Amino acid sequence: MITAPERTPLARSFFDRPVLEIAPDLLGRVLVRATDDGPIELRLTEVEAYDGANDPGSHSYRGRTDRNAVMFGPPGHTYVYFTYGMWHCLNLVCGPEGKASGVLLRAGEIVVGADLARAHRAASRKDSDLAQGPARLATALSVDRALNGADACSDDGGPFRILTGTPPDRALIRSGPRTGVGGDGAVHPWRYWIADDTTVSPYRAHVPRKRR
DNA sequence: CTCTTGATGCGCT
DNA sequence: GCGCATCAAGAGG
Numbered sequence: 250m251i252t253a254p255e256r257t258p259l260a261r262s263f264f265d266r267p268v269l270e271i272a273p274d275l276l277g278r279v280l281v282r283a284t285d286d287g288p289i290e291l292r293l294t295e296v297e298a299y300d301g302a303n304d305p306g307s308h309s310y311r312g313r314t315d316r317n318a319v320m321f322g323p324p325g326h327t328y329v330y331f332t333y334g335m336w337h338c339l340n341l342v343c344g345p346e347g348k349a350s351g352v353l354l355r356a357g358e359i360v361v362g363a364d365l366a367r368a369h370r371a372a373s374r375k376d377s378d379l380a381q382g383p384a385r386l387a388t389a390l391s392v393d394r395a396l397n398g399a400d401a402c403s404d405d406g407g408p409f410r411i412l413t414g415t416p417p418d419r420a421l422i423r424s425g426p427r428t429g430v431g432g433d434g435a436v437h438p439w440r441y442w443i444a445d446d447t448t449v450s451p452y453r454a455h456v457p458r459k460r461r
Numbered sequence: 462c463t464c465t466t467g468a469t470g471c472g473c474t
Numbered sequence: 475g476c477g478c479a480t481c482a483a484g485a486g487g
Contacts, residue, residue: 297479306479308472316472333480334469340479353479372482384480429479457477463487474476 255279259411261402264324265344272298272352273424273441275341277416279360280401282390283408289362289390291380292414293354295442295449297427299340301349306427306434309349320349325402327409329387329394336384339392341401341411355383355428355440358448366390382450417443431455 259278264271273296280291301309301320308317308330319328324344328351331337340351357380359366366379366389373379373389380386387393401409427440428450435455442449 299479308479311473314472330479331470332478334471334478336469336480338479355479382480388481427479434479453480455479463485465485466483468481470478472476472478 255413255415257413258404259325259402259413261323261325263411264341264402265346267345268298268300268343268348268350268352269439271343272296272439273422274416275352275354276422276441276443277414279412279414280354280357280390281410281412282362282392283406283410284362284365284391286365287362289365290360290412291357291386291390292360293357294446295356295440297353297355297430297441298439299351299353300439301351304350304434304437305432306430306437307349307351309351313349317349319398320351321347322398325400327392327396327399327401329392329397331394332384337387337393338383339387339390339396353383354386356381356442356448356450357386358446359389377447381448421445425452426454428453429455431457 282289299307301307309320326342328340343350359379370389380389421444424438
């Protein structure tokens, strides 16, 4: 069978590189989420890099725990965590193995299965809102912790695949501080997005929560 | 459009 | 206990 080049799955070696190379290179790639009701395909428009070794913003900064264990495993797998008491966020583990780095998938454009995504995202009205933000993205794709550690680089019928897609012109790639990351982690411009794309989430600086 | 706030579970110190 | 890689609704401009 003939496979279009943009439909070629990314090899695991794609993720076995320094995370700061991988993160901008993920823009324009297509994440395929196979659900029981059918596929949902997401063109990535916004990501953030987390580098466990030197990065106080990373979940793996203080070493391995039960929660972040998959970040220390082989690249090309998912890392799903639960936050703010009600949301999930989806990351891709990057190599080299042992570095515990990863990329948070922050936003994208639903290119296939918008009806399925909308069913998961009852609050959304506009198509551009469906995956505009990390927890919205995970909700639209029906991702929770049951999918933590899934292999996204095998074609054995698992819940995820990642296709080559059509990366944007390098001139359209922007970078800046990561959303919601404070402290020493705020200095790194490790958020990457596609310029002028309506599915990119609005930037919010880190704000310590007030006591009540 | 922007800004504020409540909702909520749990990992970590 | 504190604080989080957040979202959605509501108020105000």
